[in-house]
Amino acid sequence: MVLYDLVARAASAQWTSSTGSYPYTPLPFPGSGGDAKGFAHYRYSADLEDGSRPVRVLETFPPAKSNGRIEGSYDLMASSLKSGDRLVVRLGFLKGATSGLATFKVLWWDGDPDSSWQAWITITDNYDGKLEERTATVPADAVGKRVYLMLRVDAGASATQDAAVWAVARVERP
Numbered sequence: 001m002v003l004y005d006l007v008a009r010a011a012s013a014q015w016t017s018s019t020g021s022y023p024y025t026p027l028p029f030p031g032s033g034g035d036a037k038g039f040a041h042y043r044y045s046a047d048l049e050d051g052s053r054p055v056r057v058l059e060t061f062p063p064a065k066s067n068g069r070i071e072g073s074y075d076l077m078a079s080s081l082k083s084g085d086r087l088v089v090r091l092g093f094l095k096g097a098t099s100g101l102a103t104f105k106v107l108w109w110d111g112d113p114d115s116s117w118q119a120w121i122t123i124t125d126n127y128d129g130k131l132e133e134r135t136a137t138v139p140a141d142a143v144g145k146r147v148y149l150m151l152r153v154d155a156g157a158s159a160t161q162d163a164a165v166w167a168v169a170r171v172e173r174p
């Protein structure tokens with residue numbers, strides 16, 4: 001059972017980008033391809049680096065600057081996480097983004113002002129002709145809690161061609 005589909009719910013997330021020079025710029029959804037502040041939008045039947053062409057992927061392109069970051073912050077989950085719940089992701093780059101190199105994260109936060117966002121999964125990927133597919137069980141600290149979720153892509157030092165896409169990003173309950 002899919003508990004929370006971050007790709008399908010992307011329009012409900014609050015999207016922002018940041019770099020050293022412009023912290024936390026709000027972004028529209030869908031954004032416009034080519035926006036130097038970064039953008040998030042769906043791509044339909046786009047060619048990906050592994051030659052696949054999913055019906056829909058979520059593209060999250062960080063600002064075209066060194067250490068650019070884009071992130072989408074999602075609403076509180078409707079139900080508490082249980083032991084055994086898992087995060088499933090499949091991600092990578094659009095075809096042609098040959099200089100692509102970025103760090104993809106899904107983070108969670110329980111809403112407690114004394115705590116902070118913590119990574120559920122962290123994957124650094126580059127344009128290597130394949131997508132990264134991972135499954136990560138719920139962090140022990142998150143079990144029994146309703147949480148907020150966030151997608152984040154960090155460009156790192158080089159911000160060229162970071163056409164980062166999420167083909168799958170969802171929380172499942174077996």
Ligand SMILES: [Ca+2]
Nearest residue numbers: 092126128130
């Ligand atoms: Ca890759």
